[in-house]
Amino acid sequence: MNQKQVLRKHVLSYGIVLGITLSVVELLAFFMGMLFSPIVSNIFLIIVMLSVLLAVKKYRDTEMTGFISFGEAFLVGLFICIIAGIIWAIYRFVQYSLAPYLVEEILYQNLESFKNSQMDKQFIEQIEKASKLFITPIFLAVQTLVVNMTFGGSLLSLFIASLLRRIKPIQ
Numbered sequence: 795m796n797q798k799q800v801l802r803k804h805v806l807s808y809g810i811v812l813g814i815t816l817s818v819v820e821l822l823a824f825f826m827g828m829l830f831s832p833i834v835s836n837i838f839l840i841i842v843m844l845s846v847l848l849a850v851k852k853y854r855d856t857e858m859t860g861f862i863s864f865g866e867a868f869l870v871g872l873f874i875c876i877i878a879g880i881i882w883a884i885y886r887f888v889q890y891s892l893a894p895y896l897v898e899e900i901l902y903q904n905l906e907s908f909k910n911s912q913m914d915k916q917f918i919e920q921i922e923k924a925s926k927l928f929i930t931p932i933f934l935a936v937q938t939l940v941v942n943m944t945f946g947g948s949l950l951s952l953f954i955a956s957l958l959r960r961i962k963p964i965q
Contacts, residue, residue, distance in 0.1 A: 809877025
């Protein structure tokens with residue numbers, strides 16, 4: 795296999811496993827009544843960080859003979875996050891479509907945080923109207939993919955790439 799095929803296989807394997815893992819953890823949190831718990835958010839973060847770190851390290855050590863550039867390490871991590879994000883976003887879309895009361899709970903929690911702040915009442919009412927338009931299953935799925943896994947994954951991949959990069963010495 796050439797290098798592109800090896801990279802594609804590695805990224806797909808780790809991305810699919812990560813996406814399924816995040817979906818299963820979210821399903822478990824749902825059944826345990828902890829879906830909106832900060833603890834679960836931290837668990838998601840730890841799973842993503844460790845998965846990307848281990849995947850990039852394994853790719854570097856097994857496929858790249860122990861050497862990887864910053865750019866290659868960054869792309870491996872980012873592509874893994876995007877693949878996982880697609881799977882997780884699909885899961886979230888299905889979950890929030892089948893259980894619309896979860897969307898209502900998200901809306902309620904967001905509005906409560908605004909009401910507890912020192913913001914103007916009219917402004918809070920405008921936020922409430924806008925939130926009802928935008929907090930939908932498709933919006934939450936897109937947010938998962940774009941904000942959480944693509945943007946967050948790129949920041950994480952930058953950090954991991956800086957840790958794991960190893961340039962071949964010139965001989």
